[in-house]
Amino acid sequence: MIEPCTLTAHELMRRLINKELSFAELLTSLKNRIRLFDNKINAYVRKNDVCSAASAAEISPSGLSIPVSLKDNICTKGNNTECCSKILAGFKPPYDATVVAKLKAHGLPIFEYKLNMDEFAFGSSTENSCFGPTRNPWDLERVAGGSSGGAAAAVASGEAIWALGSDTGGSIRQPASFCGVVGLKPTYGRVSRYGLIAFASSLDQIGPITKDVRDCAFLLKLISGYDPLDSTTKDIPVPDYTQSLDPWVKDIKIGIPKEYFVKGLDPEVKDIVEEAIEFLKKLGAKVKEVSLPHTEYAVAVYYIIATAEASSNLARFDGVQYGLRSLPKEGHSHEPRTVAMYKKTRGDGFGEEAKRRILLGTFALSHGYYDAYYLRALKVRTLIKKDFDRVFEEFDCIVTPTSPTVAFYIGERAQDPLSMYLSDVYTISANLAGIPAISLPCGFTKKGLPVGLQIISRPFNEELLLRVAFSYEDNTPWHTMQPYLKPPQEDFLGELRG
C-alpha cells in the first residue's frame, strides 16, 4: 500500500476533496513515517519537545489542508524557532513569519515539528546543526546537502508532504538536488523575508521544496507577493504559477554557460546533465553555449558579502533578551559583567562554522579593510549581475548542474571549509544576481544517487522556470523515484506490540 505521506500535495488534495482520504489519516500517515524513519534520517528537530504546539490540530480540514513543514529558521508564533543553534535554545517568536501567516490564511496547517538545518543556514551539508546531521534518504551514510537538508530529506522520504526552506547561496537547490526533489529559490523580493531569521539579508529568500514541479508552483503562489513588513519585496502582481505548467518549450532559448562545465564537475554528473539538456533540445528548445565570464569570482564575492551581513545580523544574539545566556563565574575578570556575558554566551552558543563566519565577516567590515573586501565584493557582484543581464537579452533561461557532485559522505568535507564552500559554486550566482532558479531531479548515478538540473531565469520570471522544469518533468520519470527505506526492526516490532 502506498503511504499517503509519500504522495504529492496535489494528489492528496484530490483525494481529500473526493473524500478518498481524511485529514486525520494523512496526519497519522505522516507521523508514523516520522516515527519509523526519522531516528535515522534526523530531518526534524525537537521531536520530543512538547512545547512545540500542534498547530495542525487547530485547523478545520479542507481540500487545501496539506501540512507544510518549515525549516527551523522560519518563525511561528509561540513555537520554538532556533535555527538549529544552541544560542537560540528555547526561543519562541511572539509572531508569525509573513509566509506562515499567508499559509494559515489559505487554510494550510503548519506542521508541528521544524526541519533540521545547518546552524543559521551556515553550511552545505546540514552537518553544522546543533541537533546532529540529517542523513540522505538515498544513502544514509551521505549528507542530505544543506543548509535546508532537513527539508529536502523529509520531502524525499515522505516525512513531509512539502516544505519551505531558505536559500542564501544554494541552500534550497543543492539539498533538493542531493535528495532528488524539486527546490526553487524565488527572485529576491518575490517572497517576504519577514520572520525569516536572517543569515545574509541581501541574498536570503524563502522558497518551496516539493516532490514535483506542480506542487512547487502551487506553494510558490501561496507565499509570494509584496509585504508591507518587508521593504525589499516588490509590488509586482503574483501570477497563478500553476497556469504556467504547460509542457511546451518549443523555441525557448536556453543558454549553457561554458564556465559551469569545467574542472571540478563530476564526470558522471556532467554526463547526466548534458543528457538532460539534449532532451530539452529534443522537446524543441533552442540550446546554445553562452559565457558568464565573472563566474570564477562568485564564491569569493559571496563569502565576503554573506559573512559580512551575517556578522551584523548575528550581533543581536547576546544573551540579553532571549535564547541562551551564559554567565561567567564571578570574581576573576576586569571587564564589565555584560561584556563577560556577551563573550561567554556567544562562545558557548555558536558552533564552529558560525564563529568562523562571524570572524570572517567582522574582518571584512573592519576599518581599513572595508574598501578592499566588502566594497570590492559589491563591485564584482554588479559585474556578475551584468553577466546574467547580457545573457538574458538573448536567452530565456540558463541551464546548469545544480551541484558539481552528488551527495558526499558525512564527515567527508567537514574538516575542509573551502571544499565545502565550493559545493555552492553553481548556485551562488543566482543569489548574488537576485534572480530565480529551480533545481529538479534529472537522473541518477550508477550508485543510485540523484542528480539535479538547475534552471535560472531573469527577475520575476518564475513562470518560465516552472514551464521549462515542468516540460522536462512531464516527459521524464525521475521525480517519481522514491528512496527505499528499511523499517528499523525494533521499532517495527514495537509498532506491532503497540
Next chain:
Amino acid sequence: MDYEIVIGLEVHIQLSTRTKVFCGCSTDFGKEPNTQVCPVCLGLPGVLPVLNQTALDYSIIVGLALNCTISEFSRFDRKHYYYPDLPKNYQISQYEYPLCQNGFLDININDQPKRIRIRRVHLEEDAGKLLHQESISLIDYNRTGMPLLEIVTEPDISSPDEAYEYLLLLKSIIKYLGVSDCDMEKGSLRCDANISVRRFGEKELGTKTELKNMNSFKAVKDALSYEANRQIDLLRQGLSVVQETRLWNPEQEITVAMRSKEEAKDYRYFPEPDLPPLYFKQEYIQKLKNRIPELPDKKYRRFLTEYNLRPMDAQVLVAERDDAEYAEQCLQRFKGKDRRIVINWLIGPLSSEANERKLRICQLNVSVEGFLNLLELIEQGRLSQLAAKQVLKEMINTGKGAQEIIKSRDLEQISDTTYLESVVAEVVASNPKTCQDYQQGKENALMFLVGQVMKKTKGKANPQLVQELLRNKLTN
C-alpha cells in the same frame, strides 16, 4: 586672550512623529517601561525595519529650513557596537550618504550676523534606557526606535556664547517647523560638543575633546567655558590636551574624562540591506519646501518693519511660533489708536500671566477678540490699567469676557465729568492747604489730590481725567 576657541556642536532631536521610525509602536513619552515595544523595535530574530515616511518628511523639512542641500541619493547604514540598550547591537543610522548636507544658520552676535555652517543632518533610531539598581541593571526599550535627527555643525563656533545663541535659534526653528518639542528635560533635544583651542593665527586645529552630559543650554555654555579654560591652562603650562570624551558634572561644574579615543570603537558601518536606498525627486522636495512656515529670523525682520517694533520686543514676540501668530493677529486686528498698547500688553501683563502659569500666551485661553476688547476698553478710558490687569487675570481664570467681568465686579472706570467734577470739588474743599501748595508751584501736591479723588471713587475714577479736572479747577 591669546587663544582662540573652536567649537562644533552635535545636536540630537527626537522627531515628534506618532509612531517610531522603523515600526508602528507609539512614541508617547513617560509610559510604563517596555509597554511601547514590538518584535521590530525589540530587534527580535527575523524582523525587518520599515521606514516611517513622516520621519523622513520631517528630516528633510529640517534640512531645508537649515539651508541644506537635500541629497538626491541617500541610504541607511548599520553602526555596530555592543550595548545592552541596543537590542540588535547595531543602530540603523546614516554614514556616507546623509539626507541633508552643507547648510548654515546665521546667528546674531552683538547685533552682527555670524554664519554657522551645518555639515550634515541625518536620521537614525534611538536606543533604549538602562536603569541601574544596586546589583542589577534593567532595560526600558520604550525609547528604542524613536526617530532621532542628528544635526552636526562645522567647527565654526568661536565661543560658548555663540554656542548658546546657535542652540536657541536652532531650537526655535525646529519648534517653528513643528517636528519636535525640543524638550531637553524629556531628552527630545540632546547636545554634545567638540571643543579645541589654538593660538590666534594658527592654521592647524588643536586637539579636541568631546563633551557630553549637558542637560540644558546653560549647561552647554558652562561646560564649554570650563573646558576652554581648562585646555588653555594646560597649553599655557606647556602640557597638551588629550583627545577624549569628557562628562559635564553639573554639581561640581567641571568636566571629567570618560574614555579616551585610543579605545575608540570600529563601528564597521555598512549599507543596511533591509532598507532600499532612497532617491528623491525634485517634486517631492518642493512639496516639503511648501510646508515650511515663515521662520523666526524672517518673521523678526518683518515684524521690525511692518509693525515698527523695537528689536527687543520683536525678538520676544517671535520666539514661539504660535505666540508670534497670536501676537500678529492682535496687531492686525486692533482697531484702536495706538498699537503700542497691544505690544506693551502682549509683552507685559499677558506674558507675565503666562510665565506665572508656565504656559505660553496662546495657551492662556484668551481669544484675540477678547484680548483686543480689553485693550479697547482701556483706550476708551473705561478701564484703568490696574483694573484691566485684574480683569485679565479673571478672564484667564474663568474664560469670561471683559465686559461681563467689569459689569459683575463693577470695575468700570468713571469718566463721567459731571460726577467727577463734584468729587473734585469736594476734595478741593476739604484740602485747602494742599491746593494752595499746588497753586504755589508744588506740582507733586496735585498727585495727593488725585489720590484723594481715587479714594473717594474706590479707584474707579479715570486718573487722567481727574488730573485734568483738578488742574482746571485749581488754575481757574
